Amino acid sequence: MATEQGQLPDAYDEVLEQFARVTYLSDGGSYLNWDQEVMMPDDGTPARAKQLSTISGVHHDLLTDDVVADGLDELDESELPQPQAAEVREVRRQYDRAAKVPRDLVERISEETSNALPVWKEAKAESDWSTFAPKVETLLDLKREYAEHIDPDADPYAVLFADYEPYLDLSVAEDVLTTLRDELVPLIDDIKASDTELADPFDGAYSDDTQMALCRSLLDTLGYDWDRGRIDVAPHPFSLGTQFDARVTTRFDEEDPVGAIGSTIHEFGHATYTLGLPQEHYGSPLGQHRGLTVHESQSRLMENHVGRSRAFWDLVTDDVNDHLGTEVTPQAGYEAANQIYPENRIRVEADELTYHMHIVLRFEIERDLLAGDLDVEEVPAVWNEKMEEYLGVTPDDDAEGCLQDIHWSHGSFGYFSTYSLGSVLAAQLFAAAEDDIADLDGKIRNGEFGPLHDWLTENVHAHGQRYETNDLVREATGSGFSADPFVEYATAKFGDLYDL
Amino acid sequence: MATEQGQLPDAYDEVLEQFARVTYLSDGGSYLNWDQEVMMPDDGTPARAKQLSTISGVHHDLLTDDVVADGLDELDESELPQPQAAEVREVRRQYDRAAKVPRDLVERISEETSNALPVWKEAKAESDWSTFAPKVETLLDLKREYAEHIDPDADPYAVLFADYEPYLDLSVAEDVLTTLRDELVPLIDDIKASDTELADPFDGAYSDDTQMALCRSLLDTLGYDWDRGRIDVAPHPFSLGTQFDARVTTRFDEEDPVGAIGSTIHEFGHATYTLGLPQEHYGSPLGQHRGLTVHESQSRLMENHVGRSRAFWDLVTDDVNDHLGTEVTPQAGYEAANQIYPENRIRVEADELTYHMHIVLRFEIERDLLAGDLDVEEVPAVWNEKMEEYLGVTPDDDAEGCLQDIHWSHGSFGYFSTYSLGSVLAAQLFAAAEDDIADLDGKIRNGEFGPLHDWLTENVHAHGQRYETNDLVREATGSGFSADPFVEYATAKFGDLYDL
Incomplete structure (x- = not known):
């Protein structure tokens, strides 16, 4: 050979x-x-x-x-x-x-x-x-x-799905969404029934400039390479670029700095993947990301497993307080970042659990639209019915209902389920990283992101498209793609937070 | 037919x-x-x-x-x-x-x-x-x-020149530069010898934010269409875009707000040309600019014939004072914008007269470089000799000498003379506009830019590449391309300002 x-x-x-x-x-x-x-x-x-x-x-x-x-x-x-x-x-x-x-x-x-x-x-x-x-x-x-x-x-929907995730069958997405619905709905119900209330300490109004300064500072802490990136405001946050120049965007709600923090760290996760692709392979598939499941795993890993951890809030709470003029404790910040609020109607503001119900809803609507089983004009009514069914709330209007996402304007039908696939994979990868890196939690608490960054680069980023999705997961974690680590992680974390 | x-x-x-x-x-x-x-x-x-x-x-x-x-x-x-x-x-x-x-x-x-x-x-x-x-x-x-x-x-230099100005022969550029040197050097000498000193009232330090706010306000006054434009900072200001989206850039020196004003209005002139190209012809030569001579005529017309006029300073001095916290009179502002200072070493900061000596210098150096008569390593020495010869000054270092312009990094050899050609054409076009528009001076003083804008659109912008350069000039002014109106204008204006 x-x-x-x-x-x-x-x-x-x-x-x-x-x-x-x-x-x-x-x-x-x-x-x-x-x-x-x-x-x-x-x-x-x-x-x-x-x-x-x-x-x-x-x-x-x-x-x-x-x-x-x-x-x-x-x-x-x-x-x-x-x-x-x-x-x-x-x-x-x-x-x-x-x-x-x-x-x-x-x-x-x-x-x-x-x-x-x-x-x-x-x-x-x-x-x-x-x-x-x-x-x-x-x-x-x-x-x-x-x-x-x-x-x-x-099935045309399966064909479109393969544009975003070429190496997992659409049935994998269906199975994951079914698992998430089956496992998370009872957990969400338990949380609703729980007497425990998490702290919600950020009750002021925080200017865009204040929040931007905080987000920049957190990106410094996380190690964003400003010589190869930048941050701007966009109505629908995203990250985009190459291993030479991977940019993030964010947006601000004056009442929700925790939302901006989460969104910024999410896009930072995407950018970190992009920046970790090998520069020497720029232009080859070896220098390109492995599809949207893996991309989303990198954003969700940073957003949820780092940014929503108690260790991270131990690290950054002083900085958050300095910027926002608050006097929040690490535990209160941690709780604020982990509020479960089924009454939320906006996917990008959703918590870690109800988020997936937003995906199930879009997945079902898109499949019916593509198949011709649902007329476009009926979307608002069906959207609102499903919101009521899955989350017990009804959007006040289309802006916070079926018009909230940018994706359909991009023609990106078939994209949404990669968000859930990525979230699930994030948990699986983070569990593997925890196995490989001694006291990862302590390292995050100390602001030592190098070992995690190196682990992700070595096991995910550096491969580009060398492996098919399932093989990449197996190489990195030792086992096939699975939703189990996410269910375990979510059950443990929220069970603990809500005293279930 | x-x-x-x-x-x-x-x-x-x-x-x-x-x-x-x-x-x-x-x-x-x-x-x-x-x-x-x-x-x-x-x-x-x-x-x-x-x-x-x-x-x-x-x-x-x-x-x-x-x-x-x-x-x-x-x-x-x-x-x-x-x-x-x-x-x-x-x-x-x-x-x-x-x-x-x-x-x-x-x-x-x-x-x-x-x-x-x-x-x-x-x-x-x-x-x-x-x-x-x-x-x-x-x-x-x-x-x-x-x-x-x-x-x-x-001649390779003539071939390169035609990329920027396809319809004027390089000999026209040579003639114009010769005329400008012959006519302007004595005028500059007279000014040097004159006892008259123009007012120089902006002696504070003005922050970038202050100057940007002023520039934005002046662009409002001039009628920049923000739905089709934006302003940003760049190390070497430029304008670029299409009739749907023509952007300007500017830069700031905290001691020189008049420089930022001039530079911004210059780029606004370029953007106004771009925005005046017919949208219905986007994609055709009829929707494209007529080359860099005509482009530069539009920037110089705005910068010099509008922005450096007494009428304009009557219009904007209050706004300038409001932004800068100064108490300048319109006459003092007008004088500040028209200072002749041969000791300046930077082309983009040059006054209306010595500017062309900077072009002559570059033209000569580029021709010798292309012809192989000058080694690249000799450029700094030759540059400094010519500065001494033409303007009586020597740059302190390469940064304010032969490294000051971005053009060579773009590979744009043969470009510079279109700056002088454009300046000359600006005077010719403005004189024709003055003939056609009753009391143009008064209209500028009143902030009525519509008639001038319409005249430029009708006579220049709307044609795109329909006419060759000379024909466009003839259609707009009734005569062929000529440096005479510029010489007359400059002699009269500076003769008056410096009591010559």
């Missing part, structure tokens, strides 16, 4: 070189998305839509170019050494999907999503689903067409 | 459709340049260089695609109606140049310029030409190679 670069077939070099161009172009486009959501003046949309749809079309052309098609024909992964075989596997996967979809459709989807973004913003501001509904209808049609091209015999 | 869209040949539609994709891609890239200079974290450069060089290469491929080549072969401008003939003329011009240059060279130039930017920044911060010199050497070699591909028999 050839193992040296010089013995690899020419086709390998040709395919990977072209794939690098695809990556560079697509990364360039991603910073234009960042700009659109963070910096672009309001009326810039029509031109930006053209720019991004052209990039999407060119991306498609480059990826499906003969140099890739012919090169892949010549290559056989089973005859290649690792990690080159993995690189070719990943290029082939992307090529196989892209080659089935016409460029025109790719460009239309891109342009429609750019144009849908301000319509969603406006509809949310006006709390009027009916103005956004036609865009959702259009995007659903386009995405159905897209899925039909890729596999006319498959 | 066919005049309706339906009667145009198919090749016209095919060529223009492809050219629109070229434009969208290139505009997308331009916002990545904005990001690199304004927002990007320091260590993002290697990835950004790859993204931009890929876009440059794809831009080249799309522009030289068979659909353009074959379409242009079929089309004959003389048989097309206007403005379609002008569109095809402009696509042909760009195609003819691009087709002669290999994509690989285009990509190398792009990547080298992206990588040169941080090296220039660092060299300037350290005031050390020797660290930047290798990059200049590399870029000179690449640009010589580029010019050689386009026309091996032409």
Whole structure:
């Protein structure tokens, strides 16, 4: 078996070189998305839509170019050494999907999503689903067409899901969501019935500037590399970038600094994954993230297992008090970060348990929309029914109901379940890290994030797309993907907090 | 002659459709340049260089695609109606140049310029030409190679100049610079010899925030459309964008608020041109600017003929005083904005007269560099000699000498003379506007910028690339391109100010 670069077939070099161009172009486009959501003046949309749809079309052309098609024909992964075989596997996967979809459709989807973004913003501001509904209808049609091209015999929702998580079957997502519903609903009911009330000490109004200064300070504590990152405000927080420049965004509610802390640490987790991808493999699948399940595991690990731990609040409470002018104890901060409040209607503000009910709801609605079993105009009513069923609350209006998330304006149907998959994987990875790192809890309490950071880099980030999702999980934890560690962790933590 | 869209040949539609994709891609890239200079974290450069060089290469491929080549072969401008003939003329011009240059060279130039930017920044911060010199050497070699591909028999400097100003011969630039030197040097000498001293009333220290608030207020007064623009800080101010989103940047020196005002109004002039390009022609040459001479005429017209007028200072002095906490009179503000100070070493801080000596110096150095008559390592010595010769001053170090401008890091050799050409054209256009608009001076004094804005839109902006530069000037002013109006204007204004 050839193992040296010089013995690899020419086709390998040709395919990977072209794939690098695809990556560079697509990364360039991603910073234009960042700009659109963070910096672009309001009326810039029509031109930006053209720019991004052209990039999407060119991306498609480059990826499906003969140099890739012919090169892949010549290559056989089973005859290649690792990690080159993995690189070719990943290029082939992307090529196989892209080659089935016409460029025109790719460009239309891109342009429609750019144009849908301000319509969603406006509809949310006006709390009027009916103005956004036609865009959702259009995007659903386009995405159905897209899925039909890729596999006319498959469930279109499963086809779309594979864009976000290519190596776990949709049935895994269904199983995880079922497990979470079965396990968490009784736990949430127990908490509701409990007499224990957690501390809720941040009862002032905290300015955006104050909260931003605090978030920056916490990112310093966590070790964010400012030479390769930045933080800005966005209506719907996200992280985006490359291993050379991975940015985070956050948002502020003057009554909820704990929300901003959680959201910022969440996006920091995403950025840390991106920054941990090997720079020497930039442009290759080995320099790219392993899909949204693993990406979300990194954000949720930081947000929940670090940021919502008692050890972390022991570390940062003084700093929080200094910034906010409060006199909160570490235990009170810890409790504030772990409040379970089923009455919340907003997914991104949800606690660790009810969060997953928000995902179940979206998963069910999206599946019905894609299958044509639910009309777009019926979404607000169905949304509100399910909120009542799963959480016992009804949104006051569409803005805090079915218009709350940005995803549908991006045409991202099939995305949401990766949030639950990632949360579950976060618990599994953190448990493995705890096994490997002596006194991880004490290290967090002391602000020693190096060992955790190194563990994540070594076991997750540095691999890029070398392993399929399940294999990555097995390499890192010694066992297959499982929701059990999350259920154990949640049951123990909230059982303790709420004296169950 | 066919005049309706339906009667145009198919090749016209095919060529223009492809050219629109070229434009969208290139505009997308331009916002990545904005990001690199304004927002990007320091260590993002290697990835950004790859993204931009890929876009440059794809831009080249799309522009030289068979659909353009074959379409242009079929089309004959003389048989097309206007403005379609002008569109095809402009696509042909760009195609003819691009087709002669290999994509690989285009990509190398792009990547080298992206990588040169941080090296220039660092060299300037350290005031050390020797660290930047290798990059200049590399870029000179690449640009010589580029010019050689386009026309091996032409003066390479003239070939490069045509990238910035395609329709004025380099001899026009030489003539203008000669005229400016011949006319302005005696005027500057007279001013030096004059006993008159202009007021210099801004002698405090003004914070960045204070100056930014003032600049924003002045842009409000001038009518900047914030829904299609934004202002940020950049080490080397610039404006960039499309008719949907044209941004400005500025910078601050705590001792020089008048400098920030001038720089901001200058970039506002550029943005106003961009925003005045017809939106319905976005993607066509009719929706693109007419080259850097005309672009600079719009910035200089706003900076000098509006922002450095007594009428403007009558309008804004109260606002300036409110922001800066000063008690300056309109006459004192006007004088401060019109100080002639040959001892200044920085082009972008130069007054209206000595400015052109900075251009002459760069023009001469660049020509000698391109021709191989000057070694890169000799630049600092030659720069300083010429400063002494033309302005009677010697820079203290390279940072305020040959490292002051960003342009060489962009590989933009041949660019500078368009600054003088634009300044001269600004005077010519403003004189024509004064002829056409009753009491333009009074209108500026009253803050009525609508008529001037409309005149510029109608006579310059709305045409995009419909006319060649000289024809545009003739359409707008009734006469050919001329430096005379500038000389008359400068002689009268400074003669009056300095009692000559």
